[in-house]
Amino acid sequence: MAGMSREIDIRVRELTKHYKVPVREGGFRASVASLFRRKYRIVEAVKGVSFDIARGEIVGFLGPNGAGKTTTLKMLSGLLHPTSGEAQVLGHVPWKREAGFLRRMTLVMGQKNQLVWDVPAMDTFLVNQAIYGIPEREFRETLAEFTELLGLEGLLQKPVRNLSLGERMKCELVAALLHKPRILFLDEPTLGLDVTMQNRIREFIRVYNQRYGATVLLTSHYMADIAALCRRVIIIHHGRVMFDGELSRLVGSIAPFKVLHVALDRAVSPEDLDGMGEVLALDEGKLALKVPKDRTPEVTSRLLAELPVLDLSVEDPPIEDVIEQVFEQGVEV
């Protein structure tokens, strides 16, 4: 799919956002002074970010806290005006907030709820049905489809406050997707959920993307989300794009090493492994070795020749480690 001349759904050029934030100094005198004359400081949250996202892509948007991910998502969903730069989503300038744009996109935030706390989720769905003008029949069908995909049977009539975090998040997704948007901005949609629930949400996003050809920009702290859903990732750090490309290429170029997992017949001492690579773990006949990629064949044959190997597998390093390395090295790829 990638590389073909597909339609561009999201186009971002030199997008920049500076916040003016009041500086609060500690102490009573400073507090009193700030009532009259505030000091401000400019925070450059996003500095000249550019990228294109084609129709139907799921792109992972990664970066440490404060990197500018959420600010970028907010500009793309029309909540914030940029300080400078341009963006087009489905041909609309997001921050003009035209109905034609808002109707076809959605924003899901793992830490914010749109569902009203004291009433059943169904009430919020009905309000959204009216806001988006979804015909009754389509509404019923979509709701039935999502209910089945997410396993929401019997939860829609319960007050939201009585739902578990996972159930609530599933209902949030339904509320956000009832109008079948073409563009999904998902900000930490699996935050705080257990592994089973994460899988379920992930699977739902994948199915929605395939069934409706939706374009998804996803942030997550869980690399499993990214690895399962995104072929392409954009890494942002200190408000700049550090990497934009296929996840596999990131792993290959940033982390030119492999991890060898070896099961041994008897315990070996670290001296036996001299010059083979970095020992990540050695315990009860189980060994993990970090080896430069070009030395992998050589080390593998040495292991097989010198040690009582029962089993051996060669793997890419965990994606978390790779991303962390990008941030630490600060290299642009």
Next chain:
Amino acid sequence: MRLLGVFFKISFQDDAAYRGEFWMRLAATLYSLAGAFVGIWIFFSHTDRIAGWTVDEVVILLGAFHIVAGVIRTVLGPSFERIVEEVREGTLDFVLTKPASSQFLVSFRRIVSAAAMECLMGAGLVGYGISRLSQQTGLYTAFAFAFALACGLAVLYSFWLFLNTLVFWFVRIDNVTQIFWALFEAGRYPLDIYPGWLRVLVTYIVPVGVVTTFPAQGIAGRLAPASLLWYAAAAALSLYISSRFWRFGVAHYTSASS
């Protein structure tokens, strides 16, 4: 407008689940009404007129007061209840990313139908006052009452929206509605009874006084057509200004960080 219907339907279903609240509200409204009646009775046991107002006219005014208060308690109060929290926590994002007017959504999204009881009682009072009025109520006076009441509601709504829009700058404005209600109490009595400076305050600066005085004057046949036009213009202007202010506020909104 279909949206308004959905808001009403959903709110009604929720409220039906809490019947206790309905009776509580009814009791509270009756209590405040009784208090007002005692006040009126004390005043008028000494005199026929207060600042040119007869007892029946004051009863009509009281009715208008409760109609307006009822509308605010039914729609505006509950709808704006969450806005402070939403701005602080950033969940206003969900209102702003909807393809509908954000002003409309925050103004009418929640309707507490039990509170509409107060409107009915207000209407009853107005009816009672009219039935005792010495002069005949004609088509024009009835129209003047309704028209002035509608304009009054528009002015009051604008004022309410304006106050609440301040949330974008001050974030913590939980007290604003308290202040509003305290000032609104002034609408319980005819403007003419207030000393000059206070009358200016509640007519022009905080326009709560006119909201009830004008309709009551209208039904008493003391409101000229020209005044109605002026009033309509003032209502339109205040709606326009507050709506622009709201949009300005929204543009200022930066939404809480993640």
